[in-house]
Structures are given as C-alpha cells and as structure tokens.
Amino acid sequence: MPILKYTVSKNIDLIKLANIKGIDSQNLKKSLAIGGILVNNKRIKKIDTKLKKGDRVSICLDENPPEFEFSKDWIVYEDEYLIIVNKPQGITTQGTMCYDINHLYYFVKQYLNGYAGLHHRLDRDTSGLVLFTKKKEVNKEVAKLFKNREIKKYYITIVHGRLERKKEINQPIGLIPESNPKKWWVNMPESKQAITIVKPIEVLKNFTLIEAMPLTGRTHQIRVHLSSIGHPILGDKFYNQEEKSNYSLMLHCKKLEFNHPVTKKKVTIETDMPERFKDLLKKEKE
Structure with a gap:
C-alpha cells in the first residue's frame, strides 16, 4: 500500500497532478471514494479539487478497507x-x-x-x-x-x-x-x-x-x-x-x-x- 506524498510547486488541478505523477484516473477515483487523499491533512472527496502552491498532498494507492457490515x-x-x-x-x-x-x-x-x-x-x-x-x-x-x-x-x-x-x-x-x-x-x-x-x-x-x-x-x-x-x-x-x-x-x-x-x-x-x-x-x- 504505497502512500505518495507531494508538496505542490505551483497552482494545479488534482487530476492534472495525478496524471503528471503517473496515477491513472481509476486509481485516483478509488482513493477519493474511500477517503484516501489528504490535502494539508484534510480529507478531500472531489476530483476537481484545485491545489495551491505549497499544499501538502498525500495519496494512498491500492488500499482495501476492512470488509465489515454493521450489525x-x-x-x-x-x-x-x-x-x-x-x-x-x-x-x-x-x-x-x-x-x-x-x-x-x-x-x-x-x-x-x-x-x-x-x-x-x-x-x-x-x-x-x-x-x-x-x-x-x-x-x-x-x-x-x-x-x-x-x-x-x-x-x-x-x-x-x-x-x-x-x-x-x-x-x-x-x-x-x-x-x-x-x-x-x-x-x-x-x-x-x-x-x-x-x-x-x-x-x-x-x-x-x-x-x-x-x-x-x-x-x-x-x-x-x-x-x-x-x-x-x-x-x-x-x-x-x-x-x-x-x-x-x-x-x-x-x-x-x-x-x-x-x-x-x-x-x-x-x-x-x-x-x-x-x-x-x-x-x-x-
């Protein structure tokens, strides 16, 4: 389960940053869906998130949350x-x-x-x-x-x-x-x-x-x-x-x-x- 961490060097869209770093849209969407992307230690859910210079981004890939059903x-x-x-x-x-x-x-x-x-x-x-x-x-x-x-x-x-x-x-x-x-x-x-x-x-x-x-x-x-x-x-x-x-x-x-x-x-x-x-x-x- 790799955790990729970046400090944004210029204003950029999240999806564009992911593309530059070699993260395909399917993996990006999965990480967003389960809450695996943080910007400045805050969880984000939107794929069109706009990042600013200096933002700290972490992206978890290949994460599989435990399979539980509430009882x-x-x-x-x-x-x-x-x-x-x-x-x-x-x-x-x-x-x-x-x-x-x-x-x-x-x-x-x-x-x-x-x-x-x-x-x-x-x-x-x-x-x-x-x-x-x-x-x-x-x-x-x-x-x-x-x-x-x-x-x-x-x-x-x-x-x-x-x-x-x-x-x-x-x-x-x-x-x-x-x-x-x-x-x-x-x-x-x-x-x-x-x-x-x-x-x-x-x-x-x-x-x-x-x-x-x-x-x-x-x-x-x-x-x-x-x-x-x-x-x-x-x-x-x-x-x-x-x-x-x-x-x-x-x-x-x-x-x-x-x-x-x-x-x-x-x-x-x-x-x-x-x-x-x-x-x-x-x-x-x-």
Missing part, C-alpha cells in the same frame, strides 16, 4: 444521549490516513443517521466496548468524565506465563524516538505517567487470564505495561518479537462503569467473553 447486535447500550458498541476485532475505531469508510465511527454515524461524538478508541485488534455521544450538548460532560478518570474501563487479556498475584504497574510510557511504525515503551524521553492494575482471573500452565484496569490512558498502555513486566499479551507480535503463536491479539474491553452525564445514575455495561478467549481457554484445559 445492531454490536449495540449493547443506547439511550437518548449515549450509545455503547461492542467493537469486533479487526475493525478500526475511526478512519486511517488511507480510508474513511468501514470503521466503527463510520458505522455508528450511519446507524444514527447523523451525529455521533467519539471520545476514546480501541486498537484495531482490540475488541470491546466503545462509547459514543448522540448529542453535542453532552460532549463536555463526557469529556470531563474521561479527563477526570471517572469512566472505569475493565479489560480481559490472556498473557504469557503465570501471573499469580494482583499487581500495580506504575511505569511512565513514551514514544520510542524515531520508531517507524510508531512504538511506545516505558521510561522513554518525555514519558507520561501510566498506571495499570492487573489481577489474575485464572492461572493456567503456560498462560494467565487476567483483568487489567488502566488508570491512565496512554497509547498501547496495557500492551506495553504487560510486556514490560515479562507477561506480553498472547498474539501481540508488535510488543513481543518472540511471539510464535498464530493467535490474534487476546485483549478485550469487557466492562465500562461511570455516572451518566445527564441522569447522574451509575451505569455498568459488561459484555460476554469473546469466543476466541473461550476457545483458547478450552484448548489449554484439554
């Missing part, structure tokens, strides 16, 4: 103000640099036939609960809940090794300098405080099913913290180069707890354990 079964909670969706593994929470269709935010806006507010994200390969607002007027209160860490998020994960005691992992996390793709780790320059509480649910011979509760919201926090203490998540080849299994990432946001931004009543939403977890645990016990 109402994903919805686990909905009221006048909020909707909470159980995100399947493999779908992004929002668009990427190369596409703006077939992601969770896209589907939720389609389902609501209008506005949806996104306040937090899960990685593509992490499944579980994602909360959206349905009305702009509650965004401020929901944002405050996240900022003040008043929305509790509980994850389940299966890790390598035997983790037999509850543990608080208090290690700051930061971006590894010059990492490409971007990767995070503990105690990096400009790291920020990161705290995760982990406790075993079931200890098996080679793996442990655990509950993880992040008290902060750093990128890849649970994955980084668990790998840093020698218990990388099963299936996480990004943070465990020694991962040899063919399992997908065993990380799922299972429960959300918070006080409703309008009614102020306590809301607790919990999902069932995903089938991939059940299958692995059953196999390990045989």
